Amino acid sequence: MEKKKLVLVGNGMAGVRAVEEILKVAPEKFEITIFGSEPHPNYNRILLSKVLQGDTEVKDITLNDWDWYETNNIRLYTDETVVKADPGRKVVVSDKGRIEPYDELILATGSVPFILPIPGADKEGVTAFRDLEDTDKMLQASKKYKKAAVIGGGVLGLEAARGLLNLGMEVSVIHISTFLMERQLDETAGKLLQKELEKQGMNFLLEKQTQAIIGNERVEGLIFSDGTVLEADLVVMAVGIRPNIKLAQESGLQVNRGIVVNDFLETSIPHIYSVGECAEHNGIPYGLVAPLYEQGKVLAKHICGVETAPYKGSVLSTQLKVSGVEVFSAGDFLEDKEKKALKIFDDYEGVYKKMVFRGNQIVGAVLFGDSQEGNRLFSLIKKQADISETAKVSLLQPVGQDTGDSLVAEMSSEETVCGCNGVSKGRIIESIQAEGCTTVDQIKACTSASRSCGGCKPLVADLLQHTLGADFDRSIQKEAICSCTSLSRDEVVEEIRSKGLTHVKEVMNVLGWVSEEGCSKCRPAINYYLGMVHPTRYEDERESRYVNERLHANIQKDGTYSVVPRMYGGVTNSNDLRKIADVVDKYEIPLVKVTGGQRIDLFGVKKEDLPKVWSDLDMPSGYAYGKSLRTVKTCVGEQFCRFGTQDSMGVGAALEKKFEGLQTPHKVKMAVSACPRSCAESGFKDIGFIGIDGGWEIYVGGNGGNHVRRGDLLYKVKTDEELMEITGAYLQYYRETASYLERTSAWVDRVGLPHIQSVLDDKEKRKELNVRMDEALSVYKDPWKEIINNNKTKNELFESLVRS
Amino acid sequence: MVNKSVVKVLIGSMHELPEKLGKTVKVGGIDIAVFRLSNGKIRAIENRCPHKGGVLTEGLVSGDSVFCPMHDWKICLEDGKVQAPDTGCVQTYKTVVENGKVYLIIEE
Ligand code: SRM
Ligand SMILES: Cc1cc2nc3c(=O)[nH]c(=O)nc-3n(C[C@H](O)[C@H](O)[C@H](O)COP(=O)(O)OP(=O)(O)OC[C@H]3O[C@@H](n4cnc5c(N)ncnc54)[C@H](O)[C@@H]3O)c2cc1C
Ligand code: SF4
Ligand code: FES
Numbered sequence: 066m067e068k069k070k071l072v073l074v075g076n077g078m079a080g081v082r083a084v085e086e087i088l089k090v091a092p093e094k095f096e097i098t099i100f101g102s103e104p105h106p107n108y109n110r111i112l113l114s115k116v117l118q119g120d121t122e123v124k125d126i127t128l129n130d131w132d133w134y135e136t137n138n139i140r141l142y143t144d145e146t147v148v149k150a151d152p153g154r155k156v157v158v159s160d161k162g163r164i165e166p167y168d169e170l171i172l173a174t175g176s177v178p179f180i181l182p183i184p185g186a187d188k189e190g191v192t193a194f195r196d197l198e199d200t201d202k203m204l205q206a207s208k209k210y211k212k213a214a215v216i217g218g219g220v221l222g223l224e225a226a227r228g229l230l231n232l233g234m235e236v237s238v239i240h241i242s243t244f245l246m247e248r249q250l251d252e253t254a255g256k257l258l259q260k261e262l263e264k265q266g267m268n269f270l271l272e273k274q275t276q277a278i279i280g281n282e283r284v285e286g287l288i289f290s291d292g293t294v295l296e297a298d299l300v301v302m303a304v305g306i307r308p309n310i311k312l313a314q315e316s317g318l319q320v321n322r323g324i325v326v327n328d329f330l331e332t333s334i335p336h337i338y339s340v341g342e343c344a345e346h347n348g349i350p351y352g353l354v355a356p357l358y359e360q361g362k363v364l365a366k367h368i369c370g371v372e373t374a375p376y377k378g379s380v381l382s383t384q385l386k387v388s389g390v391e392v393f394s395a396g397d398f399l400e401d402k403e404k405k406a407l408k409i410f411d412d413y414e415g416v417y418k419k420m421v422f423r424g425n426q427i428v429g430a431v432l433f434g435d436s437q438e439g440n441r442l443f444s445l446i447k448k449q450a451d452i453s454e455t456a457k458v459s460l461l462q463p464v465g466q467d468t469g470d471s472l473v474a475e476m477s478s479e480e481t482v483c484g485c486n487g488v489s490k491g492r493i494i495e496s497i498q499a500e501g502c503t504t505v506d507q508i509k510a511c512t513s514a515s516r517s518c519g520g521c522k523p524l525v526a527d528l529l530q531h532t533l534g535a536d537f538d539r540s541i542q543k544e545a546i547c548s549c550t551s552l553s554r555d556e557v558v559e560e561i562r563s564k565g566l567t568h569v570k571e572v573m574n575v576l577g578w579v580s581e582e583g584c585s586k587c588r589p590a591i592n593y594y595l596g597m598v599h600p601t602r603y604e605d606e607r608e609s610r611y612v613n614e615r616l617h618a619n620i621q622k623d624g625t626y627s628v629v630p631r632m633y634g635g636v637t638n639s640n641d642l643r644k645i646a647d648v649v650d651k652y653e654i655p656l657v658k659v660t661g662g663q664r665i666d667l668f669g670v671k672k673e674d675l676p677k678v679w680s681d682l683d684m685p686s687g688y689a690y691g692k693s694l695r696t697v698k699t700c701v702g703e704q705f706c707r708f709g710t711q712d713s714m715g716v717g718a719a720l721e722k723k724f725e726g727l728q729t730p731h732k733v734k735m736a737v738s739a740c741p742r743s744c745a746e747s748g749f750k751d752i753g754f755i756g757i758d759g760g761w762e763i764y765v766g767g768n769g770g771n772h773v774r775r776g777d778l779l780y781k782v783k784t785d786e787e788l789m790e791i792t793g794a795y796l797q798y799y800r801e802t803a804s805y806l807e808r809t810s811a812w813v814d815r816v817g818l819p820h821i822q823s824v825l826d827d828k829e830k831r832k833e834l835n836v837r838m839d840e841a842l843s844v845y846k847d848p849w850k851e852i853i854n855n856n857k858t859k860n861e862l863f864e865s866l867v868r869s
Numbered sequence: 870m871v872n873k874s875v876v877k878v879l880i881g882s883m884h885e886l887p888e889k890l891g892k893t894v895k896v897g898g899i900d901i902a903v904f905r906l907s908n909g910k911i912r913a914i915e916n917r918c919p920h921k922g923g924v925l926t927e928g929l930v931s932g933d934s935v936f937c938p939m940h941d942w943k944i945c946l947e948d949g950k951v952q953a954p955d956t957g958c959v960q961t962y963k964t965v966v967e968n969g970k971v972y973l974i975i976e977e
Contacts, residue, residue: 582907584931608930611929612928612929620924864892865894866881866885866886
């Protein structure tokens with residue numbers, strides 16, 4: 066049967082979620098095409114606040130990566146806006162002139178931020194807070210400018226303001242009402258919130274109406290209706306959003322505030338549906354993901370022809386994602402003649418809790434300072450639960466009492482834990498008991514709980530604890546080395562030492578691994594720990610090595626390999642260069658490149674040629690593939706440079722000779738510069754040395770990769786011998802205490818520089834560490850030579866089967 | 870019934886297959902990855918990861934699965950299925966061992 070064509074306009078949170086739901090219900094039914102104005106795959110808009118606040122990186126907020134679209138055979142046009150839908154011909158037309166036919170069409174165009182229609186609103190430096198581009202604009206502005214003004218004291222404005230504070234700006238929030246977040250909070254809570262945020266450094270201008278934005282090209286300030294002025298070089302408008310109905314309107318659909326839809330998300334024209342912030346159901350366009358996801362579920366079933374209950378609207382709950390502040394609000398939170406409130410207010414602790422009842426029915430709540438019970442109250446509110454007089458007070462736990470476990474224990478199984486994704490307690494317990502989930506991340510993968518705003522993570526962890534009981538330990542929880550075990554790195558190493566375990570398989574058997582032969586995470590890790598504990602006795606297990614470390618070369622995307630010979634301290638000579646040149650010719654090596662690590666890389670070598678290439682080069686392996694010492698970069702130093710005060714090339718080569726082939730938890734890079742100009746970039750290396758008059762500074766924990774980290778000064782030393790001694794002890798301590806795949810930068814952050822210094826300050830310990838280091842180094846043999854000289858290994862690793 | 874020809878191809882001896890290390894063999898232009906599992910069984914699959922074409926021969930073998938060396942997808946050597954949350958499938962091939970010799974059975 067020919068597949069029906071489904072077109073989605075709007076590659077955002079609601080639309081793509083609806084498509085996910087459709088794929089769940091009927092994966093083969095539609096040929097799907099998605100248009101999105103933004104140049105990105107679907108990302109988690111909610112977490113833009115966290116990106117701005119610096120807790121999350123842009124790359125961590127992708128919800129569906131490019132591969133997802135490809136895997137599900139979805140045609141995706143990004144950076145392309147649909148400008149017209151023609152219900153008569155059943156096609157949509159894009160701004161690039163593309164005409165795409167549809168059988169069913171979903172409009173999920175979201176909202177547009179409302180920009181105050183005041184003079185100057187179009188100046189440079191004025192932005193909304195809606196998408197990645199806006200976020201980026203703010204990040205960039207914070208690097209150049211100091212004064213930010215946020216117009217709007219609602220959730221979005223406050224989250225933006227907190228982010229800008231974190232970015233080092235002075236932030237003023239301008240709000241038209243008498244207290245903050247008046248659409249979610251009552252006056253008491255609003256004022257408490259203001260006090261708390263003022264403590265964090267925010268400045269508030271309440272009851273102010275902005276009349277104009279002043280400046281030349283770029284904004285320089287705001288003028289208010291009372292004549293006062295505020296200086297600002299960044300203005301963020303967070304005064305509200307409007308459903309994006311332009312396309313719908315121009316295509317003849319019935320619109321009101323939003324695109325009008327019925328209980329099955331059908332618009333006024335057959336075969337056109339709408340979901341998300343652009344849709345208006347029963348007079349309400351919603352602006353939070355939970356209701357949009359509920360809509361998506363109904364829409365998916367309906368469009369796939371599966372019977373479903375109609376969408377009947379949603380009760381809303383709000384949480385403010387600002388660190389250090391707990392605010393929760395849900396339902397109908399204002400008391401009046403018919404609705405009575407029950408309040409608890411502890412001025413000391415800054416805690417305020419309020420529940421609103423109609424008769425005995427709970428209809429709304431506001432929590433400030435302690436929002437633990439939020440989700441639970443929200444479930445009761447959604448059910449409009451009937452609560453007896455006596456039970457009312459106990460609903461609001463006495464202030465200061467530790468709730469935790471009892472809270473999740475008391476929840477009924479249909480109560481919602483993850484509001485955004487509508488995941489109940491029962492569903493999570495099922496994922497733990499029936500699907501074997503043992504971490505918050507696994508539960509997220511199974512059920513989507515905590516996949517959106519992340520606010521329910523603590524509750525999910527509580528549930529794990531409650532369900533698994535004694536088997537669950539929060540600290541191990543985070544650190545179990547992989548899903549084959551619940552043991553942490555420290556426990557595994559301790560067991561290896563105390564039980565004298567000597568083989569990977571033995572470790573897994575004795576320590577009760579759940580999978581018989583482990584996985585790609587734990588096998589290499591155990592192999593490393595065993596080698597670290599028993600340096601001279603342990604025989605490396607090559608089946609537990611990642612391919613690069615098994616074949617001593619870097620695998621490439623096409624299955625060929627790269628070869629990097631040692632070039633101590635980045636210094637070479639005509640002889641080595643000649644050999645390299647000859648090898649390149651002889652084996653027709655397609656690319657020769659100087660690496661970022663000051664040496665030469667031969668790319669695209671065929672697997673079966675590797676041993677021959679090594680043999681012809683007759684140079685030691687540069688370990689460019691290893692969890693080991695990589696390169697020691699050097700600057701030219703005192704031998705030639707007019708500023709050099711030390712022999713950087715000499716020391717660099719000596720370090721590389723001494724530590725080459727050392728097995729470490731992750732790769733280790735060094736650099737030696739002969740003066741503080743640091744031309745070898747010593748400040749961003751695992752260990753960096755900077756020559757000063759009469760000695761060296763030693764920097765540690767630097768990193769130039771994923772998370773750039775500047776190295777910390779560990780010691781100043783006078784002689785090259787001291788330099789070697791400190792380096793040996795430091796590296797050995799890293800080898801003994803870091804987790805496999807933990808770079809020194811992460812390790813230094815975790816254990817703390819003062820702790821490391823206290824260990825190295827102790828002369829005895831330093832000596833012992835060096836003794837163990839020397840033991841580990843004593844077994845080093847150049848792996849390329851070893852393989853060349855051992856026919857059995859060579860055949861096993863490098864020969865293909867030849868059929869006869 | 871469709872015509873099917875079954876070809877039996879000798880690819881080597883048991884001792885040429887080290888445990889838990891993959892070997893490549895080319896049969897009629899197709900790259901096939903052959904593994905000897907720790908339980909002694911021989912398994913053969915197409916040497917091409919359904920994700921982005923990674924060479925499965927070089928993967929880490931655990932039980933009856935192999936982890937692709939490119940991006941760590943886990944693929945079952947019994948049925949060729951990719952393990953969730955990833956999806957996909959690779960072609961598997963039957964093997965037989967007779968007198969220490971390993972044969973691939975290719976149905977065409
Ligand atoms: C060849 C080289 C790029 C080049 O053409 O210059 C390179 C190539 C690779 N780098 Fe790199 N890195 C190279 C210098 C760097 C540098 C620069 C430096 O060392 O001064 C960095 C940043 C500095 C640092 O590490 O702090 C760097 C940070 C990374 C990272 C991120 C590490 C991190 O902690 O964030 C990875 C990923 C990893 O190791 O997990 C990586 C991983 C890789 C891998 C091994 C990816 C892989 O697993 O296949 C690349 C292998 C390519 C190949 O097919 O052979 N490469 N890589 C450089 C080799 C240097 C050498 O001579 O050994
Ligand atoms: C900073 C921030 C924090 C937030 N925090 C929360 C929170 O904590 N909790 C919560 O529940 N909600 C939060 N929200 C709201 C939530 O992000 C939205 O409710 C949700 O993203 C709406 O989904 P949507 O698909 O309707 O719209 P969107 O996610 O905006 O997706 C619509 C997409 O359609 C595209 N588009 C529009 N017109 C066209 C066209 N003609 N052709 C092609 N593409 C088009 C747009 O570019 C956009 O990418 C927050 C929002 C922001 C901005
Ligand atoms: S930055 Fe490094 S890992 Fe990334 S593509 Fe370049 S060489 Fe490969
Ligand atoms: S190619 Fe195999 S996991 Fe990506």
